[in-house]
Amino acid sequence: MTSSVGPSPVLGNFLEKIPPRQEKNPQKELRDILESNETERLKAFLSDEKNKNAVNEMYQWKLPLAYAVTRCSPEMVKILIEKGKAQVNQQNPFNNKTALMQACQQCSEEMVCLLVYDFTADVDLVCSDNKKAFEYIPVDKNTFQNWYHEYLNKPHSLEDQIALQNGWVLVEKS
Numbered sequence: 231m232t233s234s235v236g237p238s239p240v241l242g243n244f245l246e247k248i249p250p251r252q253e254k255n256p257q258k259e260l261r262d263i264l265e266s267n268e269t270e271r272l273k274a275f276l277s278d279e280k281n282k283n284a285v286n287e288m289y290q291w292k293l294p295l296a297y298a299v300t301r302c303s304p305e306m307v308k309i310l311i312e313k314g315k316a317q318v319n320q321q322n323p324f325n326n327k328t329a330l331m332q333a334c335q336q337c338s339e340e341m342v343c344l345l346v347y348d349f350t351a352d353v354d355l356v357c358s359d360n361k362k363a364f365e366y367i368p369v370d371k372n373t374f375q376n377w378y379h380e381y382l383n384k385p386h387s388l389e390d391q392i393a394l395q396n397g398w399v400l401v402e403k404s
Contacts, residue, residue, distance in 0.1 A: 260289070267306060294314075330355075334364055
């Protein structure tokens with residue numbers, strides 16, 4: 231039995247064909263963080279300047295902010311917007327839907343309130359099927375539809391118009 235120095239010719243060919251290790255994909259890492267709902271991990275991710283662009287880039291057909299909205303994670307949404315500078319009104323390039331449209335489509339009152347009142351999401355943007363955000367609310371959601379009707383009949387100055395109280399009841403600020 232003879233011993234050789236170095237890899238055998240077969241192993242040597244195999245080693246040459248192994249692709250080099252690829253760098254981390256920040257969009258995938260961000261998606262994993264959003265899935266795990268770990269706020270501290272998200273803050274750490276966003277503190278690295280090279281990851282900031284991932285916040286407004288598509289990954290698997292969704293923008294990170296819209297994904298956080300569909301996961302119904304208000305804290306993650308706040309962090310993405312405040313620390314990551316996610317664009318509240320950014321439209322998905324495939325269907326022009328915004329995070330607000332996603333929130334309306336899944337009837338997430340908490341997400342709609344957060345996006346509209348805390349981050350002034352544009353309720354008048356139109357997506358590729360010519361619908362505005364509130365038009366995605368299913369008709370059987372009466373309280374949501376009533377809220378939308380009241381919203382349309384109020385002045386659109388958020389500073390002096392309304393405050394939300396007890397779910398979808400709108401009251402004038404005093």
